[in-house]
Amino acid sequence: MSAPARLPAEQVRERVNTVPDPELPMVSLADLGVIRAVETAADGALEVVITPTFLGCPAMPAIEAGIRDVLAESGHPDGRVRQVLAPAWTTDWISDEGRRKLSEHGIVPPGPAKAPLSVRVGLGVACPNCGSVATRPQSPFGATRCQAVLVCTACQETFAHLKAM
Template identity: 75%
Template sequence: MVSAPEGLRELPRLAAEQVRARVAGVPDPELPVVTLAELGVIRSVGLAPDGRLEVVVTPTYLGCPAMPAIEAGIRAVLVACGHPDGRVRQVLAPPWSTERITPEGRRKLAEHGIAPPGAVDAPVAVRLGLGARCPHCGSEATRPQSAFGATRCQAVVFCTACRETFAHLKAM
């Protein structure tokens, strides 16, 4: 057995369930008000066939520039949990959708002025209203101002009721 270099002690290896709980708390680098779990990016945490701990993630969209930061955050958790040989694997199918955002994630986004995508419990054909619900006043009398916001997964929307602009997480 190879021992750790002098001055470095080997960290205890936490179980996959414990690692998942810690990975779930990693904040999204572009929307730090929500965690990766609340955003629905984490698919699974478990042992791969080769015995290494593996975290499977799905980016919010193809080419997401936050993926290197997301992977680095997860790798840091893996090392801290005693799995320096753990890995992060991206999967694209099934694709991520806004339905994966948890109710707590939706609440946090709205609380911080980012309109989450429409309700997941109503079919698209039944949703009524002019646009995204304003997180400031609750009005649906909104209109797109820019297809691009602070990040590629956001748009900028203008509320005609309270005359405020706000970020809207695009439905995917």
Template identity: 70%
Template sequence: MSAAPRLDADRVRARVEAVPDPELPMITLADLGVIRSVGEGVDGVMEVVFTPTYLGCPALPVIETDLRAVLAECGHPEGRVTRALAPAWTTDRISEEGRRKLAAHGIVPPAPAAAPLPVRLGLGRPCPNCGSVATRPVGPFGPTGCQTILMCAACRESFAHLKAV
């Protein structure tokens, strides 16, 4: 068995950025905004630096394993995966494409922090099914720790909402 051809940093970055998030597979790690950098370190070893969405995320071991696998597939079996904790990840790092993908799968993405806040008069996030803002939280957690479940009073459907961080 021959070794994988050694790809340059740009090609490794493209492969790393295409890795799907284990908990939200419709969105890539690049769309989620967790990839900080991909390149050779001062010692010449290819390194992927990422910022976890939160420290208690149960997907961290899977993300690290997936990133190491990509490095090996790109000819860098000695490559490193490093967590960068500062600055902390925020939902503002989710790309517009990532927000679109989340919404297309029925998960309401949080508004960017810099977005003007609408006066909601106690109403919730817009329902992805019917658009009504007559929504309310059902519980603090959803299918993953970073989501909550909301219920729409208009169409009576429940839906996931990605919590703002």
């Protein structure tokens, strides 16, 4: 069996952009803004530059494995993944498409990370089930570290909210 043809960086980027997030598989790493660059390193190896959503994110080994699989399938078995921590990832990097996909799956995307903190006057994040803003926090921790759990007092449903960072 012959090795796959070495695809150029632009085509590898297109493929890497489709790798799903292991914790939120409805969105890709590109949708989340985790993929920073696909470039040729000084030694000639193709390198995918990523910024994790959280320092110590438990999904990083799975994310890196998914990217390495794409590199190998694209003819770059010597390719590598490089984490860059500065600037730190922010929820502002989530694409409009990523926000739409999160919302379709019942996860309320965050507002702007640098927005001033609002004074809570009883109105919260709009419920993805009924649209009511009569919501309140239930837990600061959700299925993943980047989520909180809220409850809607109108329809009594709980839902995930992606924390602004």
